[in-house]
Amino acid sequence: MTKSRRKWHAETKACANIALAKYWGKADIPLNLPAVPSISMTLDGLVTETRIRVDETLDADRVELDGREATASESKRVIALLDDIRRRAKRREFAHVVSRNRFPTAAGLASSASGFAALASAADHAYELGASDRVLSAIARQASASAARSIYGGFVELPAGKPGQKSLAAKPLFDADHWDLRIVVAQTAKGPKKVGSTEGMERSRETSPFYDAWVAKAPAITKRIRQALRKRDLDTLGAAMEQSTMAFHACAMTAEPSIFYWQPATLAAVHAVRQLRDEKGLSVWCTMDAGPHVKTLCHADDARKVRAALKKTEGVLSTLVAKPGPGVQTR
Numbered sequence: 001m002t003k004s005r006r007k008w009h010a011e012t013k014a015c016a017n018i019a020l021a022k023y024w025g026k027a028d029i030p031l032n033l034p035a036v037p038s039i040s041m042t043l044d045g046l047v048t049e050t051r052i053r054v055d056e057t058l059d060a061d062r063v064e065l066d067g068r069e070a071t072a073s074e075s076k077r078v079i080a081l082l083d084d085i086r087r088r089a090k091r092r093e094f095a096h097v098v099s100r101n102r103f104p105t106a107a108g109l110a111s112s113a114s115g116f117a118a119l120a121s122a123a124d125h126a127y128e129l130g131a132s133d134r135v136l137s138a139i140a141r142q143a144s145a146s147a148a149r150s151i152y153g154g155f156v157e158l159p160a161g162k163p164g165q166k167s168l169a170a171k172p173l174f175d176a177d178h179w180d181l182r183i184v185v186a187q188t189a190k191g192p193k194k195v196g197s198t199e200g201m202e203r204s205r206e207t208s209p210f211y212d213a214w215v216a217k218a219p220a221i222t223k224r225i226r227q228a229l230r231k232r233d234l235d236t237l238g239a240a241m242e243q244s245t246m247a248f249h250a251c252a253m254t255a256e257p258s259i260f261y262w263q264p265a266t267l268a269a270v271h272a273v274r275q276l277r278d279e280k281g282l283s284v285w286c287t288m289d290a291g292p293h294v295k296t297l298c299h300a301d302d303a304r305k306v307r308a309a310l311k312k313t314e315g316v317l318s319t320l321v322a323k324p325g326p327g328v329q330t331r
């Protein structure tokens, strides 16, 4: 039977996510399994749009990213995911992938999370695999652990993996409407980060004297965050998120050579957030990923004040506000 060509394409939107309980370190590099559990909030404002068309006439995959031909290393990661989907779907045809991040790529705003979540879902549709969200999450995780979480909306947990573990998927904890929180992002630098996450994690594992302590402590911090989310207790959640953030950055900073993701404006924004807490009594908390930007967590009602304070912080280039967002959407 000839398959209907109409189905061999798909368009997907996926949102990036911000880790409240941070992911830093791998338990198994080839299988891309995290050494620590993480919890994230999917962000409605930071979107990747991916189109895929399976094309029998192509003799190789074609990948476009942000309006240009993808580099060899970018294409390699995309093709590895497509190969996985093709293997599972027992299909051979190549595909044309066109993806656009509606926010800066590779700059510490989690483009790999939304990028690979979108790709997994789009490829699943285009190759007519029909995988469950759980399977898609496990497929996306192999490309980027944080992408496993972006399959789902709201608040999502990715457990730690064990070396050699066959499959590991994220699981949704609470829907987007569970809690009306906001993340205010303060962009503090332009351009891609100098040390990619994978390299930074490996260097931390191999050389930081704090790595083992971080891995040992992370499950307890994650548990506090999960419980605080359930109870909608922002003071407890925020304090635990800051501890998770500082612990992983301490680990990176004490690697050899040191990995330092912060800029002067990063620290300025952290202090601005503390000032809002100490002097204005706002429940506002900050976190930074493997990059210089500061993401602050607060109640929806406080987002305007937080944004105004960050806007006038020296070195902050731009700000944006995101609320809990949906999981992948494909058509």
Ligand code: ADP
Pocket: 048, 065, 073, 074, 077, 078, 099, 100, 101, 104, 105, 106, 107, 108, 109, 110, 111, 112, 113, 114, 115, 116, 119, 196, 197, 291
């Ligand atoms: P970020 O903080 O943006 O996630 P990373 O260095 O962790 O930065 O990941 C960026 C990499 O993820 C890119 O270099 C590219 O290989 C991949 N990536 C980003 N966006 C997409 C996308 N839309 N589709 C496919 N791959 C993507």
